[in-house]
Amino acid sequence: MPDPHRVVIIGGGFGGLRCAQALARAPVAVTVIDRRNFHLFQPLLYQVATGALSPANIAAPLRSVLKRQRNARVLLGEAVAIDARVRAVRLRDGADVPYDTLVVATGSRHHYFGHQEWEAFAPGLKTIEDATAMRRRIFLAFEHAERTGDVAERAALLTFVVVGGGPTGVELAGALAEIARHTMAHEFRAIDPAAARIILVEAGDRVLAPYDPILSGKAVQALTRIGVTVRTSTQVIAVRDDGVDVTSAGATETIPARTVLWGAGVMASPLGRIVAESIAAETDRSGRVMVEPDCSVAGHPEIFIVGDLANFSHDGGKPLPGVAQVAMQQGDHVARLIRSRLDGRQLPPFRYRDLGNMATIGKHLAVAEMGSLRLSGWLAWLAWLFIHVLKLVRFESRVLVLVQWAWYYVSWNRSARLITGDEGSKADSGGKIADSA
Amino acid sequence: MPDPHRVVIIGGGFGGLRCAQALARAPVAVTVIDRRNFHLFQPLLYQVATGALSPANIAAPLRSVLKRQRNARVLLGEAVAIDARVRAVRLRDGADVPYDTLVVATGSRHHYFGHQEWEAFAPGLKTIEDATAMRRRIFLAFEHAERTGDVAERAALLTFVVVGGGPTGVELAGALAEIARHTMAHEFRAIDPAAARIILVEAGDRVLAPYDPILSGKAVQALTRIGVTVRTSTQVIAVRDDGVDVTSAGATETIPARTVLWGAGVMASPLGRIVAESIAAETDRSGRVMVEPDCSVAGHPEIFIVGDLANFSHDGGKPLPGVAQVAMQQGDHVARLIRSRLDGRQLPPFRYRDLGNMATIGKHLAVAEMGSLRLSGWLAWLAWLFIHVLKLVRFESRVLVLVQWAWYYVSWNRSARLITGDEGSKADSGGKIADSA
Numbered sequence: 001m002p003d004p005h006r007v008v009i010i011g012g013g014f015g016g017l018r019c020a021q022a023l024a025r026a027p028v029a030v031t032v033i034d035r036r037n038f039h040l041f042q043p044l045l046y047q048v049a050t051g052a053l054s055p056a057n058i059a060a061p062l063r064s065v066l067k068r069q070r071n072a073r074v075l076l077g078e079a080v081a082i083d084a085r086v087r088a089v090r091l092r093d094g095a096d097v098p099y100d101t102l103v104v105a106t107g108s109r110h111h112y113f114g115h116q117e118w119e120a121f122a123p124g125l126k127t128i129e130d131a132t133a134m135r136r137r138i139f140l141a142f143e144h145a146e147r148t149g150d151v152a153e154r155a156a157l158l159t160f161v162v163v164g165g166g167p168t169g170v171e172l173a174g175a176l177a178e179i180a181r182h183t184m185a186h187e188f189r190a191i192d193p194a195a196a197r198i199i200l201v202e203a204g205d206r207v208l209a210p211y212d213p214i215l216s217g218k219a220v221q222a223l224t225r226i227g228v229t230v231r232t233s234t235q236v237i238a239v240r241d242d243g244v245d246v247t248s249a250g251a252t253e254t255i256p257a258r259t260v261l262w263g264a265g266v267m268a269s270p271l272g273r274i275v276a277e278s279i280a281a282e283t284d285r286s287g288r289v290m291v292e293p294d295c296s297v298a299g300h301p302e303i304f305i306v307g308d309l310a311n312f313s314h315d316g317g318k319p320l321p322g323v324a325q326v327a328m329q330q331g332d333h334v335a336r337l338i339r340s341r342l343d344g345r346q347l348p349p350f351r352y353r354d355l356g357n358m359a360t361i362g363k364h365l366a367v368a369e370m371g372s373l374r375l376s377g378w379l380a381w382l383a384w385l386f387i388h389v390l391k392l393v394r395f396e397s398r399v400l401v402l403v404q405w406a407w408y409y410v411s412w413n414r415s416a417r418l419i420t421g422d423e424g425s426k427a428d429s430g431g432k433i434a435d436s437a
Numbered sequence: 438m439p440d441p442h443r444v445v446i447i448g449g450g451f452g453g454l455r456c457a458q459a460l461a462r463a464p465v466a467v468t469v470i471d472r473r474n475f476h477l478f479q480p481l482l483y484q485v486a487t488g489a490l491s492p493a494n495i496a497a498p499l500r501s502v503l504k505r506q507r508n509a510r511v512l513l514g515e516a517v518a519i520d521a522r523v524r525a526v527r528l529r530d531g532a533d534v535p536y537d538t539l540v541v542a543t544g545s546r547h548h549y550f551g552h553q554e555w556e557a558f559a560p561g562l563k564t565i566e567d568a569t570a571m572r573r574r575i576f577l578a579f580e581h582a583e584r585t586g587d588v589a590e591r592a593a594l595l596t597f598v599v600v601g602g603g604p605t606g607v608e609l610a611g612a613l614a615e616i617a618r619h620t621m622a623h624e625f626r627a628i629d630p631a632a633a634r635i636i637l638v639e640a641g642d643r644v645l646a647p648y649d650p651i652l653s654g655k656a657v658q659a660l661t662r663i664g665v666t667v668r669t670s671t672q673v674i675a676v677r678d679d680g681v682d683v684t685s686a687g688a689t690e691t692i693p694a695r696t697v698l699w700g701a702g703v704m705a706s707p708l709g710r711i712v713a714e715s716i717a718a719e720t721d722r723s724g725r726v727m728v729e730p731d732c733s734v735a736g737h738p739e740i741f742i743v744g745d746l747a748n749f750s751h752d753g754g755k756p757l758p759g760v761a762q763v764a765m766q767q768g769d770h771v772a773r774l775i776r777s778r779l780d781g782r783q784l785p786p787f788r789y790r791d792l793g794n795m796a797t798i799g800k801h802l803a804v805a806e807m808g809s810l811r812l813s814g815w816l817a818w819l820a821w822l823f824i825h826v827l828k829l830v831r832f833e834s835r836v837l838v839l840v841q842w843a844w845y846y847v848s849w850n851r852s853a854r855l856i857t858g859d860e861g862s863k864a865d866s867g868g869k870i871a872d873s874a
Contacts, residue, residue: 037576037856054491056853063624064850073626076580076856095584128857139474143513147532187500189510396844396852400837407833413501415833416493419474419513420565 004029004071005342008089008099010079010271012039012062015307015327016105020072021065022335027342030072031097033089037061037076040128041392043324044401046168048131049261050138050175051183051417052408055128057400060393079106079271082278084300101302101338104275104289105331108308108322111267111286118239122260125168134261136419138176141259142184143419145191152256158196159257161244163236164264165202166209167359170219172261173200174361177226182412198228199255201246203235203264208367210321211357215367218376222365236264266322272309279303284311288319293349294337295330304337306330312350320352324391329353360384363409441466441508442779445526445536447516447708449476449499452744452764453542457509458502459772464779467509468534470526474498474513477565478829480761481838483605485568486698487575487612488620488854489845492565494837497830516543516708519715521737538739538775541712541726542768545745545759548704548723555676559697562605571698573856575613578696579621580856582628589693595633596694598681600673601701602639603646604796607656609698610637611798614663619849635665636692638683640672640701645804647758648794652804655813659802673701703759709746716740721748725756730786731774732767741774743767749787757789761828766790797821800846 005028009016012034020032038059047053066072075097081090082104088096110124123134138160145157158180162173176198184193200207200223206216207223207230220230231248238245243256268287276283281297282290288311289297295310297303307327313319320326333350340347356370358380366380375383385405392398408414442465446453449471457469475496484490503509512534518527519541525533547561560571575597582594595617599610613635621630637644637660643653644660644667657667668685675682680693705724713720718734719727725748726734732747734740744764750756757763770787777784793807795817803817812820822842829835845851 037580037854054493054853055857056491056855059855061852061854063621064852067623074624075584076577077584093584128855132857140513143474147512147514147530184500186504187511394852396841396848396850399840399844400852403836403840404833407836411833413833415498415501415831415837416491417474417498418493418496418565420492420569 005338006031006098006100007103007338008033008097008101009103009105010034010089011105011107011307011309012036012074013042013105013107013307013327014324015107015331016103017062017065018328018331019103019105019306019335020331021069022332023338024069024071026071026335026339028071028101028338030069031075031099032062032066032072033075033077033079033091033097034062035076035078037063037074039065039393041397042126044388045125045128045131046171046175048128048416049125049134049172050179051135051414052175053401053404054416055132057397057404058392059128060397065393080274082275082303084279084303087302099302101304103304103306103331103334104271104309105306105327106269106271106309107327108266108268108286109270110262111265112262113265115239118262121241122163122239122244122262124262125172132420135417136421137259137261138179139417139419142188142191142193142196144258146188147190154191156242156256157258158191158193159243159255159259160196160198161255161257161260162198162200163239163244163260163262165200165204165207165230165232166263167357169200169202169261169263170207170223170359170361172263173198173223173228173230174226174365177223177228178362178412179414181227183414183417185412194227199257200228200230201234201236201244202230202232205233207232208357208359211359211367212369212374215369215374215376219359219361219367222361222367222376226362226365266308268309272305275303275305284319286311294347295334295350304334306334312352314349315352323357325355326352358384358387442775443468443535443537444540444775445470445534445538446540446542447471447526448542448544448744448746449473449511450479450542450544450744450764451761452544452768453540454499454502455765455768456540456542456743456772457768458506459769460775461506461508463508463772463776465508465538465775467506468512468536469499469503469509470512470514470516470528470534471499472513472515474500474511476502476830478834479563481825482562482565482568483608483612485565485853486562486571486609487616488572488851489612490838490841491853492569494834494841495829496565497834502830517711519712519740521716521740524739536739538741540741540743540768540771541708541746542742542744542764543706543708543746544764545703545705545723546707547699548702549699550702552676555699558678559600559676559681559699561699562609569857572854573858574696574698575616576854576856579625579628579630579633581695583625584627591628593679593693594695595628595630596680596692596696597633597635598692598694598697599635599637600676600681600697600699602637602641602644602667602669603700604794606637606639606698606700607644607660607796607798609700610635610660610665610667611663611802614660614665615799615849616851618664620851620854622849631664636694637665637667638671638673638681639667639669642670644669645794645796648796648804649806649811652806652811652813656796656798656804659798659804659813663799663802703745705746709742712740712742721756723748731784732771732787741771743771749789751786752789760794762792763789795821795824 180196308322358368617633745759795805
């Protein structure tokens with residue numbers, strides 16, 4: 001028997017993991033390489049950042065997910081180079097992992113449009129560490145507000161600016177409003193947390209731009225109702241330790257705010273550039289690799305890019321959005337294509353089937369579009385709840401998430417709002433709260 | 438109406454929080470100062486370190502616990518000095534918090550008997566960050582073993598040395614054995630995790646020294662049965678990156694091991710020394726403050742020390758052990774004493790009522806002593822389970838912990854075994870696994 005066809009998948013996110021799982025019965029040897037030992041359910045990351053869920057609730061150990069799949073192995077490691085000539089992935093520790101087919105699915109990072117220095121003041125939300133750092137900032141702001149005697153400082157500490165009106169920004173702003181008005185109620189003695197201002201800043205003329213304009217309007221209504229100030233057509237031009245400068249209709253203004261959260265730009269993960277350079281592939285402005293209609297890279301039928309890292313623009317020109325659905329369907333498609341090739345069969349090009357979009361804003365408040373259906377309010381919220389619980393990878397997570405959501409539903413309490421950080425452990429005997437800020 | 442009597446409690450652990458809660462109906466103004474925004478259920482910290490529970494499952498936000506107690510407020514801050522003359526606590530940010538009665542309950546840290554340099558190689562377990570750092574080490578060791586081709590290195594990576602045969606050491610060693618033999622089964626392709634060696638090193642002649650010798654024997658039996666090598670009368674004389682040197686019966690030996698976990702010494706938290714110096718109080722070798730029979734400090738009836746930070750040795754000379762029961766009973770006693778004094782009543786001195794000890798080793802394996810009752814095996818395990826679930830502060834935690842334990846019971850899966858760390862987020866584009874080790 002010849003050695004099985006070697007499929008190496010870089011990245012255990014939605015696209016990579018789906019591809020690996022769809023190859024379970026194929027006569028191939030699958031290797032999944034990831035820098036982390038877990039698959040992360042990124043759409044719920046904002047719930048970790050706002051203290052509603054624990055990191056482990058939205059993560060599943062990759063080894064555990066793939067333990068029964070005998071043709072798959074997991075390598076914890078970071079891919080740093082691709083040698084397309086000898087067909088091998090170089091890991092940071094120097095090891096080479098040879099492949100016959102390579103699937104690159106390393107996703108995206110948040111991006112500051114050339115202002116990387118803003119990151120220190122306006123953290124983004126892509127990893128568990130991003131989420132716990134954001135959580136620390138949010139809850140420390142209330143703590144510091146309780147402690148300060150300075151009125152202006154207190155106001156800045158109780159002002160939260162969320163940059164970017166996409167789903168992440170909308171969901172973060174909604175959660176912040178609920179934290180201020182409900183979770184924190186009765187918990188402070190010097191401040192009224194409900195006085196906190198939550199400002200959602202969006203450069204475009206409406207939030208949730210990819211959605212139907214009616215739903216954008218519904219989202220603004222819902223956000224406004226729970227206390228979020230929505231400012232569209234407003235551009236952030238500077239982010240500092242003590243606030244943001246925004247410009248709107250030609251006028252520039254400073255918003256004093258100690259907490260700025262970034263939900264705006266995304267950019268392809270650095271491996272995209274490495275892949276593109278090593279095989280002279282084309283990339284777009286965001287660093288995404290241009291792919292063929294079958295998700296492979298031009299001139300390299302054995303290399304596929306799926307998910308956020310790929311620019312797939314064959315259905316009318318606009319690239320497919322960076323959402324889990326696209327990644328999973330592409331991962332599926334590539335797995336089917338690999339099987340077809342081994343059988344000597346042909347497969348039609350990849351076609352994205354849009355199953356819809358949904359974003360939640362708060363209790364009973366969400367917007368959703370599925371096909372020609374537009375939902376908002378209660379019904380959209382129930383649909384969101386149902387689908388997100390169903391989609392969690394493991395049964396145990398579903399139970400844990402449901403218990404916590406049910407508890408939140410009745411009590412508004414966010415049990416996972418721990419202010420933690422490595423500073424605390426390293427400087428235990430002298431750990432200062434200022435350090436953790 | 439005069440201003441209410443001001444009670445300042447430093448530390449929101451078992452002793453401090455219990456004292457605050459026991460003052461709920463007293464005509465006092467309670468201030469709880471803590472460096473963290475949560476109460477931590479330390480007895481289950483080893484379950485976070487071994488990936489069975491998430492940090493938030495064993496933590497309760499202090500504000501949330503005390504939100505309905507109108508006479509209590511919470512300050513997030515670090516006490517750095519006590520001025521007993523003007524009766525005020527100085528916080529790191531410069532603020533002074535005046536008190537009429539002061540309760541110091543800042544607990545203990547792990548301690549390396551003058552070898553603080555060992556901490557880098559043998560982390561201890563007192564905080565959430567300690568636990569997630571330990572978790573990272575444990576699960577990274579298996580990952581690195583899967584990757585290495587070097588036989589000796591692989592053996593060292595699969596050798597886990599737990600230093601200290603107290604409850605923490607016994608529980609850690611038992612959990613490690615279950616991880617290697619059950620949780621990790623079928624998850625690796627190059628190594629057999631069940632081949633991992635877990636070595637529990639204890640300097641004394643038996644594990645669980647405060648327990649009845651019969652139970653120490655039962656614990657060793659249980660540990661041995663699930664694959665732990667127990668080495669009593671064995672002293673650690675050096676800890677390095679690549680192993681430990683131990684001496685036993687005059688012979689010295691090196692155990693190559695990449696993972697060494699510290700469950701041995703504890704030492705009073707640094708505030709103990711600060712308090713002692715500021716009021717010229719006596720401390721013992723571990724830095725604990727000697728207290729009077731009513732838990733106050735000699736010459737300062739308005740200053741109380743409770744819990745691990747106190748050396749209470751009035752019932753026969755031996756200081757009371759550093760366990761949650763002692764801290765809670767002392768916290769209760771001090772609250773009652775404060776109320777009595779305000780009423781002009783007397784109170785008999787503090788007496789510790791020993792409710793028993795228990796330690797769990799693995800599934801169906803535990804030891805417990807309550808009064809003259811000695812339990813081991815199934816029954817002790819059920820008792821342990823029941824009591825620990827009951828003692829968790831919040832109802833929601835109980836449900837979450839029970840769900841996860843039930844799931845572990847049937848699947849052996851440890852869902853919270855995430856390898857995370859700040860390194861990963863800061864160096865995202867170049868995050869190396871070596872960094873997180």
